[in-house]
Amino acid sequence: xxxxxxxxxxxxxxxxxxxxxxxxxxxxxxxxxxxxxxxxxxxxxxxxxxxxxxxxxxxxxxxxxxxxxxxxxxxxxxxxxxxxxxxxxxxxxxxxxxxxxxxxxxxxxxxxxxxxxxxxxxxxxxxxxxxxxxxxxxxxxxxxxxxxxxxxxxxxxxxxxxxxxxxxxxxxxxxxxxxxxxxxxxxxxxxxxxxxxxxxxxxxxxxxxxxxxxxxxxxxxxxxxxxxxxxxxxxxxxxxxxxxxxxxxxxxxxxxxxxxxxxxxxxxxxxxxxxxxxxxxxxxxxxxxxxxxxxxxxxxxxxxxxxxxxxxxxxxxxxxxxxxxxxxxxxxxxxxxxxxxxxxxxxxxxxxxxxxxxxxxxxxxxxxxxxxxxxxxxxxxxxxxxxxxxxxxxxxxxxxxxx
Numbered sequence: 001x002x003x004x005x006x007x008x009x010x011x012x013x014x015x016x017x018x019x020x021x022x023x024x025x026x027x028x029x030x031x032x033x034x035x036x037x038x039x040x041x042x043x044x045x046x047x048x049x050x051x052x053x054x055x056x057x058x059x060x061x062x063x064x065x066x067x068x069x070x071x072x073x074x075x076x077x078x079x080x081x082x083x084x085x086x087x088x089x090x091x092x093x094x095x096x097x098x099x100x101x102x103x104x105x106x107x108x109x110x111x112x113x114x115x116x117x118x119x120x121x122x123x124x125x126x127x128x129x130x131x132x133x134x135x136x137x138x139x140x141x142x143x144x145x146x147x148x149x150x151x152x153x154x155x156x157x158x159x160x161x162x163x164x165x166x167x168x169x170x171x172x173x174x175x176x177x178x179x180x181x182x183x184x185x186x187x188x189x190x191x192x193x194x195x196x197x198x199x200x201x202x203x204x205x206x207x208x209x210x211x212x213x214x215x216x217x218x219x220x221x222x223x224x225x226x227x228x229x230x231x232x233x234x235x236x237x238x239x240x241x242x243x244x245x246x247x248x249x250x251x252x253x254x255x256x257x258x259x260x261x262x263x264x265x266x267x268x269x270x271x272x273x274x275x276x277x278x279x280x281x282x283x284x285x286x287x288x289x290x291x292x293x294x295x296x297x298x299x300x301x302x303x304x305x306x307x308x309x310x311x312x313x314x315x316x317x318x319x320x321x322x323x324x325x326x327x328x329x330x331x332x333x334x335x336x337x338x339x340x341x342x343x344x345x346x347x348x349x350x351x352x353x354x355x356x357x358x359x360x361x362x363x364x365x366x367x368x369x370x371x372x373x374x375x376x377x378x379x380x381x382x383x384x385x386x387x388x389x390x391x392x393x394x395x396x397x398x399x400x401x402x403x
């Protein structure tokens with residue numbers, strides 16, 4: 001093969017021009033947007049079709065589309081957005097639902113409809129919009145998180161697992177998971193780059209949305225410590241600063257509840273009274289969940305979900321073992337603490353839904369794309385996830401319990 005030096009004078013070298021990096025990144029972001037749009041549409045369509053079959057008049061009312069996937073916890077969040085926590089119209093035990101999601105939804109409803117007293121339908125539209133925008137934002141952030149470490153194939157694979165996973169329904173329904181993932185993933189990105197103060201601010205915001213932020217904060221301290229030690233840089237004082245800033249969201253809400261109720265453990269007591277959530281041995285929680293899965297009285301309402309929770313509890317434990325084996329220490333801490341909390345509760349309720357925010361597991365499974373030997377694992381998981389999420393969306397649209 002001749003070198004370029006052997007080319008005759010005057011002969012133009014024919015080489016492919018390098019594509020601009022910005023153009024490549026734009027195309028990849030566009031792919032993420034397409035995946036989000038397709039998954040979002042598929043979940044909504046499954047709900048529309050099944051609810052129309054079960055109840056032909058379900059979508060004839062004004063704004064009924066925005067209420068299609070607004071059941072169970074969505075009703076509590078909507079109530080908080082409409083009336084707050086302690087108004088006469090407030091539902092009981094709504095203080096168990098953190099204020100970030102309903103506050104953002106209320107703000108959007110007031111701004112979009114130019115009113116200080118939005119109607120329940122306007123609140124519902126705002127909640128649907130917040131969830132849709134947040135799920136897109138979280139998908140882009142996940143792609144950005146994975147891309148430098150694993151490359152574009154794994155990054156896109158992780159996005160697929162997030163948006164088309166078994167419980168991706170809760171990135172479409174009026175739930176706070178998508179909104180939580182935006183600051184959570186943003187904080188992970190910031191801490192990976194050593195920007196501990198920004199990570200702390202984002203963690204504080206996440207702490208107003210979901211209580212799992214406590215586990216995220218511990219994982220981020222581990223991430224920062226490993227980074228700083230690798231660079232032979234100090235980390236203890238900055239990590240403490242991060243903890244102080246990052247805890248402000250949860251601490252503020254708990255302090256506000258204490259002031260309003262006189263009970264410093266008001267959140268925990270609401271969880272325990274309304275949903276029996278307290279600490280038990282894992283085998284006791286498993287026994288109760290198994291009873292729920294096999295009891296004839298709960299076959300329609302919860303027996304399918306109880307089995308799914310048992311399956312996902314096993315998958316989480318397996319995932320933690322693999323994360324430890326790979327020495328993904330921050331990821332193992334985040335998933336491990338969440339798993340320990342869930343399997344030591346009263347029962348395994350809502351463990352399966354928690355997969356929506358366990359982004360390290362999405363990256364773990366998607367990283368199998370790098371190996372031809374295990375590539376089939378990704379495709380099996382992706383196909384099963386799509387089938388499950390469509391079925392769950394259909395059930396949820398008619399008000400059946402879906403974790």
